Amino acid sequence: MSQYQIAVVIGSLRQESFNRQLAKALIKLGPPEFTFKKLEIGDLPLYNQDDDANQADSVKRLKAEISASQGLLFVTPEYNRSMPGVLKNAIDHASRPYGQNAWAGKPAGVLGISIGAIGTALAQQHLRNVLAYLDVPTLGQPEAFIQTKDGLFDEAGNIGAGSREFLQTWMDSYVAWVRKHA
Secondary structure (H helix, E strand, C coil), X not given: CCCEEEEEEECCCCCCCHHHHHHHHHHCCCXXXXXXXXXXXXXXXXXXXXXXXXXXXXXXXXXXXXXXXXXXXXXXXXXXCECCHHHHHHHHHHCCCCCCCCCCCCCEEEEEEECCCCCCHHHHHHHHHHHHHCCCCECCCCXXXXXXXXXXXXXXXXXXXXXXXXXXXXXXXXXXXXXXHC
16 A cells, blocks of 8 residues: 655635645545645745745755645635635745746645635635646546535544535545545
């Protein structure tokens, strides 16, 4: 049985964010041979191409953690109908300098949660466009545009009974995607 290290990128820095809660609960649905490492992106400097030759230690750490993974899991909110700037900043750092894209070839899953009725549909689409350019094979189906509602998480922070089957199906599809492409 192979072991898979999954790099989890949460597009929100807020400690109590719905997306951080979703990521924490979702990784519990993964199989035992999958381990999940939440990547720190809040300490990255703003991307500046002038720094490509001398990347900050936080950028080197991020790129090393991505390189050590067999898959990617993006859990992102939607800010102003797109992905958060902190997420785009992390993506830009780890894809540079040109020709040293740490994301390339890593199978990915994308989902997110918000209070809005369409979940994070637009943020996910923008993220998928960027990932396609960066040569990241991204799970297309099932899509998961999740609206936060009472009962989504139980008292222990797990996925609530009403959403568990859907999100387990999503996780099972993601696991199969990683196994196929890793």
